[in-house]
Amino acid sequence: MSECGSCSGNCSEGSCQQENPQDQRIKKALGRIKNKIVVMSGKGGVGKSTVATNIAVALSMAGLKVGLLDVDVHGPSVPRLLSLQDAQPHMERDCMEPVAWSKNLSVMSLGFLLPSKDDAVIWRGPVKIGLIRQFISDVLWGDLDFLIVDCPPGTGDEPLSAMQELGKDAKAVIVTTPQGVAIDDVRRSVTFCNEVGNEIFGIVENMSGFVCSKCGNVENVFGTGGGEALAKEVGVRFLGRIPMNADVARAGDEGFPLSKLGDHSPAGEALNHIIKPLIDLAGRLQEQKGGEVDSSLPESGDTTLVAIPVAQGQLCQHFGHCEKFALLEVDNASREIKSGKLVDPPAHEPGVLPRWLADKGCNLVLAGGMGARAQSLFTENGIKVVVGAQGGDPEEVLKSYLSGSLVVGENICDH
Numbered sequence: 001m002s003e004c005g006s007c008s009g010n011c012s013e014g015s016c017q018q019e020n021p022q023d024q025r026i027k028k029a030l031g032r033i034k035n036k037i038v039v040m041s042g043k044g045g046v047g048k049s050t051v052a053t054n055i056a057v058a059l060s061m062a063g064l065k066v067g068l069l070d071v072d073v074h075g076p077s078v079p080r081l082l083s084l085q086d087a088q089p090h091m092e093r094d095c096m097e098p099v100a101w102s103k104n105l106s107v108m109s110l111g112f113l114l115p116s117k118d119d120a121v122i123w124r125g126p127v128k129i130g131l132i133r134q135f136i137s138d139v140l141w142g143d144l145d146f147l148i149v150d151c152p153p154g155t156g157d158e159p160l161s162a163m164q165e166l167g168k169d170a171k172a173v174i175v176t177t178p179q180g181v182a183i184d185d186v187r188r189s190v191t192f193c194n195e196v197g198n199e200i201f202g203i204v205e206n207m208s209g210f211v212c213s214k215c216g217n218v219e220n221v222f223g224t225g226g227g228e229a230l231a232k233e234v235g236v237r238f239l240g241r242i243p244m245n246a247d248v249a250r251a252g253d254e255g256f257p258l259s260k261l262g263d264h265s266p267a268g269e270a271l272n273h274i275i276k277p278l279i280d281l282a283g284r285l286q287e288q289k290g291g292e293v294d295s296s297l298p299e300s301g302d303t304t305l306v307a308i309p310v311a312q313g314q315l316c317q318h319f320g321h322c323e324k325f326a327l328l329e330v331d332n333a334s335r336e337i338k339s340g341k342l343v344d345p346p347a348h349e350p351g352v353l354p355r356w357l358a359d360k361g362c363n364l365v366l367a368g369g370m371g372a373r374a375q376s377l378f379t380e381n382g383i384k385v386v387v388g389a390q391g392g393d394p395e396e397v398l399k400s401y402l403s404g405s406l407v408v409g410e411n412i413c414d415h
């Protein structure tokens, strides 16, 4: 046994077994983060930061608490992608607060700490590893559903260090473009994950076909399907393909998220597809399959306006195909229904119903089946959603909710 002065004697053969304080802080910070996703690519410029940032935004807009950590030390692009170039994290003596992009999304990047965005960082491995450790130990991430880590391309110090620090439960999302040379690089990323022992959550194929904005014709500039074929070959989930689209490049340059392009734009659809398994991973939708429903009413105001989609007078299980909405007003204090009416919704277009119901002052939706994207649009509009509701008559469904006895089952639009 040796003595090292800084510990109380838990030493053997000259090496101190006591965890160093930074390791302890890392462990504590990671203990508050439910899911860790490392976004990586074998090759540069394939759109990894674009994908990482938009996954983070989409998950946060689905109501999940998300941290986005940009560890691309040599080319931190997340601040630009989110229009946060001038943001500065709030610093304390021993820690710093991440920059809040929204209530649900916090961001940290070396880009925030450089005196000028033109400054070049010339650091060797150990310094970069030290920075990544600090970004976990000394940033006040708080409780997160997801930490999304945007790594520089390749299988060098940063992805290795990110995986090692985040631990074996961190999962990789690998971004590629469809052409052969990129796919070869992805194979290296797959081998890397296998060697470090971290699961690959899935592969995203970006810049997959160019959609002509004039004629709609799709040109497969880099080919298509390479990412999907590789995913099949190595036995990992294929998360989806994002087409090459001028709007995506513009969104990146102007710093707004792809979700603003609309639900039914090719990029918006691709993003929905990609985040769906991640939302499932967070267990958000499953929570509502099991039966326990939080039957609280919104805290502001004296009344709550509840919307229930209806077909043939009964709760409609396909939200997008309902014939009418029952709008029922509830007194928040007594939890009693004060009034109710049936109204015709506008023609179903992506994003229309959440906005229309928000304009009507609705703050709670009780639905049967509803897709993940529609749920996130309601959350964005400040409307609480309960999915998987069972029952027939809309007033009875609401009464069950108010009495805490509403039964929820499978969300049949959760596909």
Ligand SMILES: Nc1ncnc2c1ncn2[C@@H]1O[C@H](COP(=O)(O)OP(=O)(O)OP(=O)(O)O)[C@@H](O)[C@H]1O
Pocket (backbone or CB within 6 Å): 041, 043, 044, 045, 046, 047, 048, 049, 050, 051, 072, 075, 077, 151, 152, 153, 206, 207, 208, 242, 243, 244, 245, 246, 248, 249, 250, 252, 253
């Ligand atoms: N699907 C797409 N369609 C059109 N442009 C895209 C698409 N995906 C990404 N881009 C554009 O390609 C460029 C590179 O994207 P991004 O910075 O996300 O790549 P990266 O892989 O993170 O790069 P790096 O290797 O430098 O880290 C950006 O200008 C981005 O807007």
